[in-house]
Amino acid sequence: MNSQQIHLASRPAGTPTADNFTLQTIPLPELKEGEILVKNTWMSVDPYMRGRMIDRKSYVPPFQIGEALEGGAIGEVIQSNHPDFPVGSKVSSMLGWRTHYIGDGTGLTRLPETTLPDQSFLGIMGMPGMTAWTGLFRIADLQPSDTVFISAASGAVGSIACQIAKMHGCTVIGSVGSQEKAEYLRSLGVDAVINYKEATNLTEALAEAAPQGIDVYFENVGGEHLEAALNNMNDYGRIAVCGLISQYNATEPQPGPSNLSMLIIKKLKMQGFIVFDHWAHYGEYANQMGQWIAEGKVKWEETVFEGIEQAPRAFIGLFEGKNKGKMLVKL
C-alpha cells in the first residue's frame, strides 16, 4: 500500500506558491499488532498552517522541509489490528495532507454517531467552530447586549462566529472582501456588512455600520482592520485575537496599529488565544452546536477542492479569498 503525501519542498517567501510543495508517493509497511490503516477521505487547509511553514519557535513546532505537512483530516479504517478501531470506523486526526496512514490509535478520535456529514468535523463541528465559540465566550466574555465586529467574516471561523453571536442576541457587523461574500453574510442574518475592498476608510465605514460602537472585536485579519476596530471600540471593549491573516505572508515586518493608546483611553482588553488550549471544553461546544444544528438555526458553506494534488492550491486559495465558509480537500 502506498500513501500519497504533500511534502514541504521549501519555505514560502511571501504568499506560498505551488513550488513550495511536492507530491510524494511513500510505500507503507505491513500492519503490526495494535495498528490500523486509515484512508483519509477529507482534509482541512487552514490559515494557521502558514505559521508552521516558518522556521521559528511557536506553540507547535515548524513543518520540516522534505517531510509531510500535517493538519486536520477525517478518514476511514480500512485494515485493523486494533479492537477499538474496527474496519469501517471513521476517525479524525491531525494527519492530513496524505491519502493513507498507519496508526496505533494515538491522537485519533472516532467520529460520534450522528447524521452530520463527516467533513463537518473539520468545520462547524470541529476546530473552526470551536475556535469561534472559544474566542467569543471564553476570551471575549460575550454578552447579549454586545455589538460585535468580526473580520474575515465569511470564512470558516468568521461565518460561525457571526451566527453564534446573532443567536446570543448580539448586533453583528462583519467585514468581507467581495460583494458575493457580503450577500452570503447577509443571508446569515448579520446586521451590517463592510466590503473592505470598497471602503476608502475602514474606521469611517465601521463607524457608519456601528454608530453605537463596538464592544467585542473578533480579530482574524490585523493591519487596518485592527486600527479601525480600536478607533470604534467602546469603553471596556474586548478584542479576541484569533488570527492576523493580513500579516502571514508579509516578507517585511508590518507596522502595527498606530492607535494602541486606545487600549488605555478606552480601557480595552486584547487577548490572543489558541483553540487547542481550550479543547477540554469541546464537549460543551459540541453539545450546544449539535443542538443548534438540529434546530435548523445554523448554516455553513464549504469550498471543496478534489484530490490530494489539489491541496496546495486549496491552501494558497485561503490567502486569495477563494473560500466561502470552510476550505476543504476531498481525497
Place this chain on the structure above:
Amino acid sequence: MNSQQIHLASRPAGTPTADNFTLQTIPLPELKEGEILVKNTWMSVDPYMRGRMIDRKSYVPPFQIGEALEGGAIGEVIQSNHPDFPVGSKVSSMLGWRTHYIGDGTGLTRLPETTLPDQSFLGIMGMPGMTAWTGLFRIADLQPSDTVFISAASGAVGSIACQIAKMHGCTVIGSVGSQEKAEYLRSLGVDAVINYKEATNLTEALAEAAPQGIDVYFENVGGEHLEAALNNMNDYGRIAVCGLISQYNATEPQPGPSNLSMLIIKKLKMQGFIVFDHWAHYGEYANQMGQWIAEGKVKWEETVFEGIEQAPRAFIGLFEGKNKGKMLVKL
C-alpha cells in the same frame, strides 16, 4: 485674595513648550456659607496630563484653552465656613496648577492623620502608587513566581511598581534612560536594569536581562519597548498598559509594534487601564502600603520644582526624563 493659576495658552504640537502656558492672577470672591478657601502647598505633574491637552474625546474631557489646568494637589484650609473642613485641615484635590481655590468640599479629601509627608499623597500614597499596585495586581494578576519587566522604571509609578513586585517575590527587570537612574533602580533591589539609551537592540538586551522570559510587562512607554517585551514574553504573559509616554508628544501617528502576532503565538493578554476606575480599592492599597512604609520596606524619591511659575517647566521635564521618582511642584 488672588489665585495665581497656570492656564493652557495653546495646545502643544509635539513636546510642550513654555509658550503653551500662561501664568494668570485671578481675584477670588468672598467666601459664602459652606465654603472654604484652600492654599495649595504641593501640586503634581504627571505624564497623563499631556493627553488632556489634546482636543479629543477621552476618559476625561480635554483641558480648555484660556482656562486653568487641573491635577492632583495638596493644600491647607486657610478660611472656613464649612464644619467638615476647619482652618488648618489638609486636603487633597484635583485642583492643582493654582495657588488658591474656593471649594464647598466637593471632590476634596482630608488627608488622614499620619506621620507621612503631605506630598506623599501625590506619590507613593496617592495616584502613582495606586496605579502601580492596580496594574500589577488587578490587571496583570501578579504571582510571586513571575518575572516582571517595568519600563520607565525610575519614574513615579515605575519605581513603586518595581518595589511592590520585589516584595511580592518576583524577579524584576527595569528599563531607564540614564546611568544615574540605573544606579537608583539597583538601590531599590531590582534584579536587572536596562539603560535603553545604550542598548543597540532592546529585544536582545531584554533577552540577556531575563533569559527565563517575561511573565508580566508593566507598560509605561510603548514603541520599541513594547516590541521588545512582546518578543520576550512567556506563554500566557500579561501586559498591563498603563502609559505610552513615547507616543504622547508625537506629531505624526507612530506605527505600533510589528510583532502583535506574539499575542496569538504566546496567548498573551494585553489590557489598558485607568487607575480612577479602581479607586474603590484605594483603602486596600493604602493599608498595605502604609504597613510597608512603617516597616521600612519601601523608598521613594522626589524631584521638586519650587513656585507655581515653575509648574510648566516641571511638566515639560517629565518628557525629558528629568525626574527620578515623583515630579512635584512646591507652592
